[in-house]
Amino acid sequence: xxxxxxxxxxxxxxxxxxxxxxxxxxxxxxxxxxxxxxxxxxxxxxxxxxxxxxxxxxxxxxxxxxxxxxxxxxxxxxxxxxxxxxxxxxxxxxxxxxxxxxxxxxxxxxxxxxxxxxxxxxxxxxxxxxxxxxxxxxxxxxxxxxxxxxxxxxxxxxxxxxxxx
Ligand SMILES: Nc1nc2c(ncn2[C@@H]2O[C@H](COP(=O)(O)OP(=O)(O)OP(=O)(O)O)[C@@H](O)[C@H]2O)c(=O)[nH]1
Ligand SMILES: [Mg+2]
Numbered sequence: 001x002x003x004x005x006x007x008x009x010x011x012x013x014x015x016x017x018x019x020x021x022x023x024x025x026x027x028x029x030x031x032x033x034x035x036x037x038x039x040x041x042x043x044x045x046x047x048x049x050x051x052x053x054x055x056x057x058x059x060x061x062x063x064x065x066x067x068x069x070x071x072x073x074x075x076x077x078x079x080x081x082x083x084x085x086x087x088x089x090x091x092x093x094x095x096x097x098x099x100x101x102x103x104x105x106x107x108x109x110x111x112x113x114x115x116x117x118x119x120x121x122x123x124x125x126x127x128x129x130x131x132x133x134x135x136x137x138x139x140x141x142x143x144x145x146x147x148x149x150x151x152x153x154x155x156x157x158x159x160x161x162x163x164x165x
Contacts, residue, residue: 002162009099012086016151018060046076077107081112082161086116087101118147120147
């Protein structure tokens with residue numbers, strides 16, 4: 001099974017993209033709970049889907065975004081074959097985007113990925129992924145944009161990523 005992880009700040013639109021991918025593959029979505037290694041009572045809700053493509057099983061997974069779930073994100077990312085970094089296009093989320101890029105950049109294992117900037121239908125939004133990824137190893141990842149009701153370009157980028165695995 002090859003796992004692709006959708007990560008990025010809280011409410012950036014990770015689950016929205018997951019749902020669009022699952023729908024495109026007629027796959028169902030399951031809720032799961034990640035557990036903290038230190039304290040099993042600490043859990044974090046996630047969503048996942050699974051489908052077969054070119055005789056490989058592809059799993060797509062995400063967690064609810066807050067940065068305090070670092071360890072649980074770490075465990076999910078550890079087994080990832082690819083990463084979709086979902087950034088929120090709203091200017092007021094610049095800091096949250098930056099924090100997520102720093103968090104991902106601090107991880108050692110390089111995997112292929114792409115960057116999706118969401119919410120470009122909202123008034124205070126702009127497509128500016130370079131602002132966040134320049135100078136990092138994600139600078140060469142393909143970038144695409146997405147807005148409510150149109151996940152098409154995000155879907156194409158994610159499908160291309162899956163095919164490259
Ligand atoms: N206007 C607009 N709203 C969006 C867009 N993408 C997602 N949303 C909305 O933003 C909210 C959060 O979307 P989710 O997909 O749940 O975001 P998430 O990153 O999974 O959030 P967490 O799991 O809580 O971290 C929902 O109300 C979505 O409908 C978009 O491109 N434009
Ligand atoms: Mg979510």
